[in-house]
Amino acid sequence: MSQLTTVPGARLMLRHARYQFLETVRVPIAVIGTALFPALSMLFFVVPSADLAADPVVSTGATAQLAVFSVMSVCLFTYGVGVSEDRALPWDAYLRTLPAGPGPRLGGRLLNGLAFAVIGLLPLVAIAVFLTAATITPARLGLALAALLAAALPFLGIGMAIGYSMPAKASLAVAQVLLFPLAFAGGLFLPPETFPDWLDTLSTWLPSRAGRELVVGAATGSTVGVLPVVVLAGWAALAAGLAVWAYRCDEGRRFR
Amino acid sequence: MTDDVVLVEHASRSYGAVVALDDVSLGVPAGQLLGLLGPNGAGKSTLLQLLAGLRRPSSGSVRVLGGDPRSAAARARLGMTPQETGLPPTLRVGEVVGFVADHFPDPEPAAELLSRFGLTGLERRQTGGLSGGQKRRLAVALAFVGRPRLVLLDEPTTGLDVESRQALWAAVRSFHADGGTVVLTSHYLEEVEALAERVVVIDRGSVLIDGSLDEVRSRVGVRRVRYTLDGRQVEHLTPDADAFVRALVRDDVRFEGLEVAGTSLEEAFLSLTERVEAAA
Structure with a gap:
């Protein structure tokens, strides 16, 4: 009796992604919010400064680090806050009674987050292309996108760990508290060259900095050492472990 | 082995220091319509959550349709309702039914299901725009999408007008008449009296009474x-x-x-x- 078939996971995953996407996209402000902040940062801090905007390497680097910020914010918010909000909803509990393991729902979430990350990047890249001297070859663009995916991994894990372990209000606070300090100390707003030594040293060990080095390196062709790769891999493994732990402990929202 | 569709043996579940279920044993044979009664906080919902695989018992065992409800395969012939407030408001009726149907190998066609629950013509409406009765009927209809053998109904008609309630009762009766097994909780004792063959009264996490309607009376x-x-x-x-x-x-x-x-x-x-x- 327990051998009853279930539906193939890959197809179901696409369906989950599709409906999660529809749910979000029908509240347009959610999409606009995601896309707005990195694009606005570019518009306010890079475009008006002739030094930055006219220098191809600097403006390409600035675009790259804001892209890391954009992806990081999508990860912390769609996975962190989004997951914990969903967990509080009866609909999420209901979906967990359907005959599918966690795979399709999680996979759907990943695809959905990816879609929103792309939506968030589009205006940023458009501004970089049309209003600054930023340039990139197709090969470097491909490399930069791959680096961006790698840079997203630790934040994906951290987001999921937050989402599956905390109630919605707490997750919102934690995501915000993590996002800006990590972004600033990781050199996503101001380049690390402007940091005092102590901050530069500390920054080296942060996932945001490691991700930035990778993406900026891929986009501009500056050399990337081994250290950022090791730091990023370490954070990704740690965050994945936390996410799995949080997911296992989760039984939906608990009321005491 | 028994051929019980639901088999709960010495199941307990606590949340921190609070014991929600205390050593409950319960078997439900195939084809039975069981009404679960108890005041709020008695442990009904926890029991239903154990049966749906949403929670693990702290001790004891829960088997549903011959398997562990925490495994997806055991839930292939299990139907459950979301709480009415839980439908994603931005999705359309047809999308919600289609999405749930995607999870089952042999789902009932959407048009058939919707007409059975009086929802024909509402496919394109967003669920957030439905009336309370329509939402409730949609929620209950979702339990039947996958052609289940066991259906868990948690307060299926709370807040419904008489007409909608009668329609839902008719659907539950016809499912039961075709050999389906139902576990139903309700605030309305009238509902349990109208539908159930067997009544289990739970209070403070324990089974107080387990018998036919007449026996309980x-x-x-x-x-x-x-x-x-x-x-x-x-x-x-x-x-x-x-x-x-x-x-x-x-x-x-x-x-x-x-x-x-x-x-x-x-x-x-x-x-x-x-x-x-x-x-x-």
């Missing part, structure tokens, strides 16, 4: 004595109607139109939980 044994006194209608609930009437006669009470009747399940149930509270 007779084991509680409360009778209603009604009469008119000085033009006013008087009503008493008593475990021993004979002694009560003798006392009325002995005390020379000038009653008129004496009536002694069995109680509704609601009254039986109330007197039962009150008695336990008095004893505690």
